[in-house]
Amino acid sequence: MDAGLKRELEAKVYAGERLTREDGIALYESDDLAWLGRLAHHRRTELNGDRVMFNVNRHLNLTNVCSASCAYCSFQRKPGEKDAYTMRIDEAVRKAKEMEDEQLTELHIVNGLHPTLPWRYYPKVLRELKAALPNVKLKCFTATEVQWFEKISGLSADEILDELMDAGLESLTGGGAEIFDWEVRQHIVDHACHWEDWSRIHRLAHSKGMKTPSTMLYGHIEEPRHRVDHVLRLRELQDETGGFAVFIPLRYQHDFVDSADGKIRNRIQARTTMASPAESLKTFAVSRLLFDNVPHVKCFWVMHGLSVAQLSLNFGVDDLDGSVVEYKITHDADSYGTPNTMHREDLLHLIWDAGFRPVERNTRYEVVREYDAPPTLAERRAEPQQVWA
Numbered sequence: 183m184d185a186g187l188k189r190e191l192e193a194k195v196y197a198g199e200r201l202t203r204e205d206g207i208a209l210y211e212s213d214d215l216a217w218l219g220r221l222a223h224h225r226r227t228e229l230n231g232d233r234v235m236f237n238v239n240r241h242l243n244l245t246n247v248c249s250a251s252c253a254y255c256s257f258q259r260k261p262g263e264k265d266a267y268t269m270r271i272d273e274a275v276r277k278a279k280e281m282e283d284e285q286l287t288e289l290h291i292v293n294g295l296h297p298t299l300p301w302r303y304y305p306k307v308l309r310e311l312k313a314a315l316p317n318v319k320l321k322c323f324t325a326t327e328v329q330w331f332e333k334i335s336g337l338s339a340d341e342i343l344d345e346l347m348d349a350g351l352e353s354l355t356g357g358g359a360e361i362f363d364w365e366v367r368q369h370i371v372d373h374a375c376h377w378e379d380w381s382r383i384h385r386l387a388h389s390k391g392m393k394t395p396s397t398m399l400y401g402h403i404e405e406p407r408h409r410v411d412h413v414l415r416l417r418e419l420q421d422e423t424g425g426f427a428v429f430i431p432l433r434y435q436h437d438f439v440d441s442a443d444g445k446i447r448n449r450i451q452a453r454t455t456m457a458s459p460a461e462s463l464k465t466f467a468v469s470r471l472l473f474d475n476v477p478h479v480k481c482f483w484v485m486h487g488l489s490v491a492q493l494s495l496n497f498g499v500d501d502l503d504g505s506v507v508e509y510k511i512t513h514d515a516d517s518y519g520t521p522n523t524m525h526r527e528d529l530l531h532l533i534w535d536a537g538f539r540p541v542e543r544n545t546r547y548e549v550v551r552e553y554d555a556p557p558t559l560a561e562r563r564a565e566p567q568q569v570w571a
């Protein structure tokens with residue numbers, strides 16, 4: 183990068199000025215990862231100090247049967263396939279209650295677009311989950327799923343959200359965003375929910391008082407300019423509604439190990455290379471610098487690995503998601519070693535080991551509990567430390 187442009191961008195960041203589309207593209211073109219990290223860490227520290235948020239959550243995928251066949255997806259199955267499944271409601275409740283003793287605070291539910299499952303299944307399962315775990319917040323369904331519910335129910339998104347909220351819904355999830363730019367989206371997405379509907383549904387959720395996450399799937403066939411465009415669309419919507427609590431860059435995965443049937447469902451991996459750790463850190467940093475009106479940036483450790491998750495805390499990230507327990511959408515694809523579950527103690531030590539202060543939060547990013555500051559370097563050197571893969 184030209185030294186003059188570098189000084190100009192740094193001055194804008196330290197002055198708190200909003201960065202432009204051209205600034206974002208220029209930041210992606212920089213090879214000075216340490217410099218990008220310093221700028222993003224400055225912004226992250228201004229917003230959140232040395233705090234790193236997490237929650238104790240459990241992911242549930244009620245069904246992997248899906249009418250869509252998105253090019254990047256290893257999770258979806260068609261009706262009749264050997265490892266296609268759909269949970270009965272009592273099975274979903276039983277799985278959810280497995281973590282009750284760990285003071286679970288959130289259930290995170292994302293599913294395939296099941297072609298025959300009736301609309302009434304979805305509010306019913308929320309009601310049963312809420313009755314079984316009344317203190318647990320329900321973060322459920324992507325905007326893509328809500329649009330699917332419109333199709334199968336004949337109801338409007340407004341009516342659907344009202345019924346789901348009455349059943350206990352606290353927040354939508356951020357999925358279905360992938361990359362909004364049609365130049366890329368038309369090659370990777372096989373459903374009808376695009377920017378216009380995704381933004382419509384989140385705008386509506388925000389108008390009803392929800393705080394929702396926003397996401398971006400990166401590291402496949404998109405270019406940095408598409409990532410910048412994606413963030414700026416979300417930033418503009420955030421200017422309008424203020425309803426996004428967090429931004430989550432999600433790392434695209436290859437089909438290294440698939441299900442028992444041995445099929446490779448990812449149709450773009452032959453012409454893609456998964457994002458390297460350095461590219462992930464750059465994406466976190468540039469996202470933090472561009473997205474000046476969202477309070478938090480999350481590293482979903484399942485998709486990035488624990489070491490990159492720790493490093494990301496110096497590149498703009500201040501949230502590490504939670505305990506997760508089971509995340510079939512990613513673990514149906516990769517085999518590079520992230521565990522299914524991180525318990526509260528695991529997350530505390532992961533954050534302390536990175537030199538930050540853990541803060542347990544709820545779904546709305548309200549503080550549940552603040553923990554002690556990390557031990558000093560001298561204290562850590564005084565005894566053997568766990569090495570995170």
